[in-house]
Amino acid sequence: MNLPWKKADSGNAKNKPRKPHLVFEISLGGAIVYVLIIVVLFLIIWSTQRERESHVRVPDFRSFEQALPSIANLTGAPILAGNSAEVLQNGDGFFPPLFDDIAQAKESIHFETYVWWKGEICDRLAHTLAAKARDGVEVRMTLDATGSNKGDDELFEEMEKAGVKISYYHPIRIQDIGLINNRTHRKVAVIDGKVAYVFGHGMAQEWTGNGQDEEHWRDTGVRLEGPIVNAVQGTFAENWVEMTAEVVAGDKYFPRLAAAGDVRAHVTATSPNGGVARLELLYKLAIASAQKELIIANPYFIPDQELVDLLGRAVKRGVDVKVMVPGKVTDSSVVRHAGHAQFEQLVRRGVKIFEYQKTLNHQKIMIIDGIWSQVGSANFDDRSLDINDEASVGLIDSSVAAQLENAFEKDLRDCTQVDLETWNQRSLWHKLEDKFSYAINEQL
Amino acid sequence: MEIPIWVFALMILSILVLGTMLWTNLRERRFHVSVPELDCFEQALPSIAGMTKAIILEGNKAEILQNGDGFFPALLESIANAKETINFETYVWWSGGICDEVANAFAKRAREGVEVRVMVDAMGGMKMKKYLRDLMTEAGVKLVRYHPLRLIDFGQLNKRTHRKVAVFDGREAFICGHGISRLWTGNGQDKDHWRDTGVKLHGPVVNAVQSVFAEHWIEETGEVLVGEKYFPALDQVGELRMHVLAGAPLGGVSDLELMFKMAIATAQKELLIQNPYFIADGETVSLLKRAVKRGVEVKIMVPGKITDSPIVSHAGHHHFSDMLHSGVRIFCFERTLIHQKILVIDGVWSHVGSTNLDSRSFDINEEAGVGIIDEGIAGELKAAFEDDLKDCEEMKAESWDRGYHLWHRAFDRVCYMLSDQL
Numbered sequence: 001m002n003l004p005w006k007k008a009d010s011g012n013a014k015n016k017p018r019k020p021h022l023v024f025e026i027s028l029g030g031a032i033v034y035v036l037i038i039v040v041l042f043l044i045i046w047s048t049q050r051e052r053e054s055h056v057r058v059p060d061f062r063s064f065e066q067a068l069p070s071i072a073n074l075t076g077a078p079i080l081a082g083n084s085a086e087v088l089q090n091g092d093g094f095f096p097p098l099f100d101d102i103a104q105a106k107e108s109i110h111f112e113t114y115v116w117w118k119g120e121i122c123d124r125l126a127h128t129l130a131a132k133a134r135d136g137v138e139v140r141m142t143l144d145a146t147g148s149n150k151g152d153d154e155l156f157e158e159m160e161k162a163g164v165k166i167s168y169y170h171p172i173r174i175q176d177i178g179l180i181n182n183r184t185h186r187k188v189a190v191i192d193g194k195v196a197y198v199f200g201h202g203m204a205q206e207w208t209g210n211g212q213d214e215e216h217w218r219d220t221g222v223r224l225e226g227p228i229v230n231a232v233q234g235t236f237a238e239n240w241v242e243m244t245a246e247v248v249a250g251d252k253y254f255p256r257l258a259a260a261g262d263v264r265a266h267v268t269a270t271s272p273n274g275g276v277a278r279l280e281l282l283y284k285l286a287i288a289s290a291q292k293e294l295i296i297a298n299p300y301f302i303p304d305q306e307l308v309d310l311l312g313r314a315v316k317r318g319v320d321v322k323v324m325v326p327g328k329v330t331d332s333s334v335v336r337h338a339g340h341a342q343f344e345q346l347v348r349r350g351v352k353i354f355e356y357q358k359t360l361n362h363q364k365i366m367i368i369d370g371i372w373s374q375v376g377s378a379n380f381d382d383r384s385l386d387i388n389d390e391a392s393v394g395l396i397d398s399s400v401a402a403q404l405e406n407a408f409e410k411d412l413r414d415c416t417q418v419d420l421e422t423w424n425q426r427s428l429w430h431k432l433e434d435k436f437s438y439a440i441n442e443q444l
Numbered sequence: 445m446e447i448p449i450w451v452f453a454l455m456i457l458s459i460l461v462l463g464t465m466l467w468t469n470l471r472e473r474r475f476h477v478s479v480p481e482l483d484c485f486e487q488a489l490p491s492i493a494g495m496t497k498a499i500i501l502e503g504n505k506a507e508i509l510q511n512g513d514g515f516f517p518a519l520l521e522s523i524a525n526a527k528e529t530i531n532f533e534t535y536v537w538w539s540g541g542i543c544d545e546v547a548n549a550f551a552k553r554a555r556e557g558v559e560v561r562v563m564v565d566a567m568g569g570m571k572m573k574k575y576l577r578d579l580m581t582e583a584g585v586k587l588v589r590y591h592p593l594r595l596i597d598f599g600q601l602n603k604r605t606h607r608k609v610a611v612f613d614g615r616e617a618f619i620c621g622h623g624i625s626r627l628w629t630g631n632g633q634d635k636d637h638w639r640d641t642g643v644k645l646h647g648p649v650v651n652a653v654q655s656v657f658a659e660h661w662i663e664e665t666g667e668v669l670v671g672e673k674y675f676p677a678l679d680q681v682g683e684l685r686m687h688v689l690a691g692a693p694l695g696g697v698s699d700l701e702l703m704f705k706m707a708i709a710t711a712q713k714e715l716l717i718q719n720p721y722f723i724a725d726g727e728t729v730s731l732l733k734r735a736v737k738r739g740v741e742v743k744i745m746v747p748g749k750i751t752d753s754p755i756v757s758h759a760g761h762h763h764f765s766d767m768l769h770s771g772v773r774i775f776c777f778e779r780t781l782i783h784q785k786i787l788v789i790d791g792v793w794s795h796v797g798s799t800n801l802d803s804r805s806f807d808i809n810e811e812a813g814v815g816i817i818d819e820g821i822a823g824e825l826k827a828a829f830e831d832d833l834k835d836c837e838e839m840k841a842e843s844w845d846r847g848y849h850l851w852h853r854a855f856d857r858v859c860y861m862l863s864d865q866l
Binding site for chain 1: 449468476488492494497499598600655658663669671677
């Protein structure tokens with residue numbers, strides 16, 4: 001195509017009148033006004049979208065128990081006593097009990113997740129949920145619109161036809177452009193308001209099996225009973241009412257729950273609200289409260305400087321800090337590289353970093369002093385801590401912590417530890433990649 | 445200057461695109477929440493607590509503070525008695541009189557070594573003069589303004605803290621509707637002395653109020669309040685069950701809006717509302733009508749001629765005719781501005797706080813309120829309501845319609861349409 005100004009030029013040569021529709025007259029004043037409008041619009045948009053940097057100053061605690069009331073209240077997650085918690089490892093540990101509970105559901109099944117791709121497990125879950133809906137059980141499912149866009153439309157149709165209510169969280173549409181970046185990364189299920197699951201698993205073949213190879217990932221979830229289930233239901237209900245306006249209220253969703261064990265538990269659910277994200281606060285306070293041992297397993301580990309300092313401070317006061325991250329097997333090498341940018345500093349300060357080599361280690365686990373564990377959906381990066389909706393459950397119980405710790409120890413056998421010497425010998429290219437990835441990490 | 449038309453088109457397009465982006469950013473998403481009919485209040489309680497993420501805490505005590513005469517002496521006394529920490533957050537703070545008195549009390553305690561944190565909304569505190577700020581900061585009070593009016597925070601401009609809370613030593617809390625201004629002094633006797641209500645709380649619920657304060661404090665200062673002087677382990681001190689609701693615009697449905705609507709849906713016998721800014725949306729109106737239909741006596745008290753915001757009153761009028769005809773009783777308080785935000789359901793459950801019944805309070809501002817499950821407290825608030833009724837004029841459907849002229853109707857409609865931002 002000819003560029004219009006060329007036409008205008010050639011028309012100019014012989015004093016011919018210009019084709020009027022090709023050229024537009026604009027005064028200097030007009031140009032200035034235009035530039036002003038653009039600048040102002042940019043400024044406003046930037047100021048509404050900008051993440052207000054929050055530098056949280058976390059004091060050191062003397063003991064975890066002493067810090068607990070503060071932590072629970074600061075993160076909006078009051079501690080509820082009298083729960084039971086069962087740790088579920090990998091797909092083989094997670095899916096069978098989930099399917100069992102779904103099969104036994106009498107009144108309502110609520111399910112929220114980010115990833116719903118394709119594969120046998122999706123088919124099976126869809127068929128099961130559809131069957132339950134046909135039997136008259138209320139089935140509600142929140143799927144992130146982005147995380148589920150690779151899913152099989154026929155399956156969704158089958159479920160909807162059977163009466164499953166599906167809500168796609170934050171669909172990609174022009175009038176919701178401001179919400180596009182806010183995804184639900186929560187993974188929760190609540191059955192009859194009495195049993196709850198909080199987990200890291202997505203609905204895809206990768207999450208089946210037992211973490212045995214690159215096609216079968218490593219992940220962890222928990223099955224909960226007791227008063228804490230009300231809180232998990234509240235977390236599900238939040239995004240449900242946002243998208244569907246349906247208030248789920250009544251005994252079949254929020255029954256009065258008797259004690260089911262002696263685990264104390266609290267649910268931290270985050271949504272970006274302009275302030276300091278609760279999960280960020282929780283992670284930082286948890287690290288600051290460790291006195292003996294701090295174990296972190298996370299697939300996307302990009303600590304900001306504050307987290308690096310907190311981890312360093314922990315080592316200094318004598319805490320054994322162990323962090324497990326993915327090795328070569330990762331679904332996001334940019335994230336992995338972004339994390340690397342901080343490794344040297346962390347290792348130098350005495351944090352032990354292990355790279356898991358067998359498969360993708362997708363679990364999001366934190367264990368503090370062998371008593372307090374976190375299991376959930378939140379990664380250790382800005383996207384999880386500031387942008388996404390996440391859900392994580394804290395369990396205060398030494399036997400739950402011991403179970404998770406045993407699994408961690410077992411995973412260590414498939415890890416290589418990052419040591420400074422070999423680390424610093426990584427290629428210049430690798431280092432550049434790390435720097436670049438870290439620079440853009442807020443949005444990864 | 446001559447430019448090719450395609451450049452011009454691009455210029456227009458770029459403005460349109462940016463304009464759309466801005467609109468989608470600032471646009472309030474509308475939520476038409478559908479609330480099911482709930483059984484009696486006790487049965488609905490776990491649902492209300494779960495949906496609004498406000499756990500019911502047992503073993504508390506509450507004391508109702510009516511008007512300035514009930515509130516300020518109690519506040520000043522608590523300030524004087526605090527040992528380690530004072531945390532205070534409010535929206536309105538002017539200068540002179542009571543404003544100076546409160547500031548002096550904070551300054552005195554700060555000089556005596558008490559940690560004093562004061563957070564004032566940057567907009568509501570605009571009339572606070574510099575000498576007051578200096579007085580406090582020089583004494584060591586940590587004075588912080590919420591969402592200062594700065595260019596880089598333009599996006600936050602509309603989001604104000606309307607919360608009114610105070611926590612002393614992490615062991616005693618106030619939740620109220622009062623601002624710090626001469627208008628809130630006195631006993632609600634005339635138009636320069638407003639009517640308002642607050643509560644003083646003891647027991648485990650104080651932890652929850654502290655966490656409401658801490659939320660904004662961390663946001664503005666980065667200081668994390670940890671330790672027993674802020675969050676002590678609190679023993680049960682009474683019989684009252686309570687839950688604290690803190691509304692914050694999260695992009696979803698506001699917890700306070702959910703709570704109010706669910707509460708209306710649970711009422712079986714009686715529903716009392718006192719609110720200075722009552723702009724019911726369609727859903728609320730239909731909930732109120734449903735309540736009347738199932739036999740609930742619904743009484744709503746709103747400001748009469750004395751109001752600080754006539755536009756809000758007019759926006760509220762929009763649904764009056766509809767509500768009056770369906771049996772909702774509406775009373776206009778004529779003695780002074782009623783500023784309290786009170787809800788009493790079935791003589792059991794009451795809510796006291798900062799939340800107006802309009803979309804600014806539900807969807808935009810940061811609010812705080814406490815739900816109290818206790819017949820004694822509900823009885824006290826009901827008695828006060830009935831006392832206020834003596835200074836009210838009841839609106840009648842027929843006379844309202846007769847006097848409701850076309851221009852008034854049109855004006856109300858315009859106000860109602862603007863009401864999102866009022």
